Amino acid sequence: MDYRTVLTTCSYCGCGCGLYLEVLDGQIIGTIPCKTNPINQGKLCVKGWSIHEFIQHPSRLRQPLIRKNGTLTEVGWDEALDYTVSKLKEIKEAHGSDSIAFLASAKVTNEENYLIMKFARAAVGTNNVDHCARL
Amino acid sequence: MSDKIKAKVKELLEEGKVKGFLGLRNMNGHIGPYLFVDGSDLEDLVLGDRQRPGDTRYPLNKQLIHLARCYPEESFGVLVRGCDERGLKTLFTWNQLDPEKVVAVGIACPQELAEACECLKPYPDEFVEGEKIEGYSFDSVAKVDSMELAGRLEHWLAEFAKCIKCYGCRDICPMCFCKECSLESEDLIHTGDIPPENPIFHLTRAVHMAGRCIDCGLCSEACPADIPLRTLYKKVADIIDQQFHYRPGYASADEKPPLNILSEAPEH
Numbered sequence: 001m002d003y004r005t006v007l008t009t010c011s012y013c014g015c016g017c018g019l020y021l022e023v024l025d026g027q028i029i030g031t032i033p034c035k036t037n038p039i040n041q042g043k044l045c046v047k048g049w050s051i052h053e054f055i056q057h058p059s060r061l062r063q064p065l066i067r068k069n070g071t072l073t074e075v076g077w078d079e080a081l082d083y084t085v086s087k088l089k090e091i092k093e094a095h096g097s098d099s100i101a102f103l104a105s106a107k108v109t110n111e112e113n114y115l116i117m118k119f120a121r122a123a124v125g126t127n128n129v130d131h132c133a134r135l
Numbered sequence: 136m137s138d139k140i141k142a143k144v145k146e147l148l149e150e151g152k153v154k155g156f157l158g159l160r161n162m163n164g165h166i167g168p169y170l171f172v173d174g175s176d177l178e179d180l181v182l183g184d185r186q187r188p189g190d191t192r193y194p195l196n197k198q199l200i201h202l203a204r205c206y207p208e209e210s211f212g213v214l215v216r217g218c219d220e221r222g223l224k225t226l227f228t229w230n231q232l233d234p235e236k237v238v239a240v241g242i243a244c245p246q247e248l249a250e251a252c253e254c255l256k257p258y259p260d261e262f263v264e265g266e267k268i269e270g271y272s273f274d275s276v277a278k279v280d281s282m283e284l285a286g287r288l289e290h291w292l293a294e295f296a297k298c299i300k301c302y303g304c305r306d307i308c309p310m311c312f313c314k315e316c317s318l319e320s321e322d323l324i325h326t327g328d329i330p331p332e333n334p335i336f337h338l339t340r341a342v343h344m345a346g347r348c349i350d351c352g353l354c355s356e357a358c359p360a361d362i363p364l365r366t367l368y369k370k371v372a373d374i375i376d377q378q379f380h381y382r383p384g385y386a387s388a389d390e391k392p393p394l395n396i397l398s399e400a401p402e403h
Binding site: 001003004005007018020022024025029030031032033034035036037042043044045046048049 | 154155162163164165166167168169170172185190191192193194198201202205206209299300301302303306307356357358359
């Protein structure tokens, strides 16, 4: 028997609520808001409360998908990145940098958001950067 | 003040009386729930008093149910205050935990906490830490009861209107163990609506808590909108006590809650 309460941060939005994930024998079975976290002080929203449900959900995407002959097919990261790069280059050459936009996320770290901004501006050459909270 | 608790837990673990002890641990600068399985980390065991007495209480009984469901043959220890013990007794009554498989290690609450909780019995039957003090009556209920009926309704409607429907009151509740929840039943409420139907959503839960709520107050503490849920459920508990002479957690585990028994209507 291995029962742990793992302190972590909610990944649903940018607030950064603290919570404990109940983990029993490797299975995440529950969420408990952290009372000593200064952000949420033992409270959560409906999404935070159910965060344990998505982490190990069988429907969760675990590999990149490329649509082949009309069907989404699991592929490796190298193939997915090569495909994305070639398509982005194609679009940029045909329609210019501003025909491409980047959507960053509240669910990732500041550093990752910085990187996507840098990639958009320095590598692709566009200011079209937005984030998921406006979706 | 946790030396006596630590010694007791150490003894239980060393003698193999429990597979693990559910308590609170100071870890990573936070106080959170933790299962102690050997004596090695008992140094960090705390009682949940960070800035004020009892300000970091967690639904340990709810976690105990999760453990017991997966390991029904094992015995577990659990840290209990007066409210938690009422919870255990009620969970035994509802067949959610086996009294043979639970070892409660009790602490009595200090006056400051008992007063803030308006706790009728701020100590478990047996405790190894703390001192027994007198309980407090439900002043918050008396305050609402003193309002005119129309004003009372207005008061509750205004409080319920703040709800963001996070279901936190249900999710934190150690007595909410149903597999199918009334709050997700289309027959009772419009489940897709935000904000929730007022007052049906909250009254549905209040009625569901009748004969079940053990007045631990974790719901009020988990509410992002500061709805005084505890006061509402205290009132419900008072009504059940007046009508049926039953208060969850005070009766013996053999006594069934009145709303589970089909018999003649009580006399008025």
